Amino acid sequence: MSDVGTIVTKTITVPGLNFHITFNPETLIFTWVIIFLISALAVVVARTITRPAGRAFALLEALYSAFSDMVEDAMGDNGRRFVPLVITIFLFVLFSNWLGIIPGLMSPTQDLNTCLGLGILVFIIAHASAIMKKGVGKYLKGYCEPFFLFLPLNVIGEMGKLVSHSFRLFGNIFAGAIIFALTGPVILKTFSALGLPEFSASPLILAAYFGSQAFFGLFVGTVQALVFSLLALTYIAILQEA
Amino acid sequence: MSGSELITVVTYVSSAICMGLGAIGSAIGIGKIGAKDVEGSSINPKQEGALLKTMLIAMAIASTTAMYALLVSLLLLFVIGAI
Numbered sequence: 134m135s136d137v138g139t140i141v142t143k144t145i146t147v148p149g150l151n152f153h154i155t156f157n158p159e160t161l162i163f164t165w166v167i168i169f170l171i172s173a174l175a176v177v178v179a180r181t182i183t184r185p186a187g188r189a190f191a192l193l194e195a196l197y198s199a200f201s202d203m204v205e206d207a208m209g210d211n212g213r214r215f216v217p218l219v220i221t222i223f224l225f226v227l228f229s230n231w232l233g234i235i236p237g238l239m240s241p242t243q244d245l246n247t248c249l250g251l252g253i254l255v256f257i258i259a260h261a262s263a264i265m266k267k268g269v270g271k272y273l274k275g276y277c278e279p280f281f282l283f284l285p286l287n288v289i290g291e292m293g294k295l296v297s298h299s300f301r302l303f304g305n306i307f308a309g310a311i312i313f314a315l316t317g318p319v320i321l322k323t324f325s326a327l328g329l330p331e332f333s334a335s336p337l338i339l340a341a342y343f344g345s346q347a348f349f350g351l352f353v354g355t356v357q358a359l360v361f362s363l364l365a366l367t368y369i370a371i372l373q374e375a
Numbered sequence: 376m377s378g379s380e381l382i383t384v385v386t387y388v389s390s391a392i393c394m395g396l397g398a399i400g401s402a403i404g405i406g407k408i409g410a411k412d413v414e415g416s417s418i419n420p421k422q423e424g425a426l427l428k429t430m431l432i433a434m435a436i437a438s439t440t441a442m443y444a445l446l447v448s449l450l451l452l453f454v455i456g457a458i
Binding site: 363 | 428431432434435439441442443445
């Protein structure tokens with residue numbers, strides 16, 4: 134049971150130099166799988182636009198209009214250029230969380246590096262767009278609100294946003310994966326401790342399998358994808374206004 | 376019990392305590408947010424969609440402290456526990 138939470142890593146040393154590169158092959162492969170899935174979905178839906186609108190097109194149109202309404206509520210009319218970003222983050226995180234449902238596959242969001250990468254991406258975009266909108270002077274003055282003694286607190290607060298944003302996604306998906314990996318062995322051990330035959334535990338294990346997949350994969354995965362994209366939107370909007 | 380065994384035991388127990396106590400506050404907070412959301416949307420059912428969005432964000436922010444506790448207990452388990 135000690136292998137719960139370990140991630141396969143592969144370290145490559147550049148010959149001649151004292152320089153190491155560490156890869157997580159599973160994360161990389163499944164991230165590319167998701168990129169191809171989303172691209173295929175986009176291409177298929179884009180082809181059907183000219184014909185009478187199908188179900189997939191109607192679904193994606195509803196998704197788009199829901200997100201563009203949210204973005205316009207938060208940022209007004211000039212926030213329209215952030216709509217594709219927010220929807221892309223939502224789709225990527227949603228597909229990543231759902232990929233772990235299939236047995237044997239791993240969610241890329243189960244790896245902290247993916248979540249931290251997405252968090253840093255949102256962090257850089259939020260700060261760069263705030264600087265572009267307000268100018269460097271007003272942006273730096275925003276750190277000294279309400280007065281200059283709050284400068285360290287504001288800087289730590291921005292860092293805390295980055296950490297909590299990425300750790301929220303990672304924590305939820307990783308905790309789901311750990312509980313999912315622990316339910317089967319725990320039920321088996323309970324049955325053998327009670328002196329019951331092991332095969333009688335199989336219906337309970339099957340029920341626990343589907344129940345925890347439905348809860349952690351579908352429900353928590355969807356809610357966390359929505360929360361991650363909404364928080365990205367909120368962080369961008371807060372820095373643009375304040 | 377030797378020294379390294381004691382360290383392992385203390386690490387596991389302290390990570391469990393950290394996660395358990397750290398989750399209390401955010402659990403209470405999330406419960407209160409959910410209750411207020413139900414109250415608000417039963418008073419004003421037209422605002423249910425907007426309230427749901429705000430509730431999700433507020434719940435996510437309330438769970439931040441639990442996430443920090445999770446971070447600390449994961450560090451205890453996989454960094455100090457692995458030494």
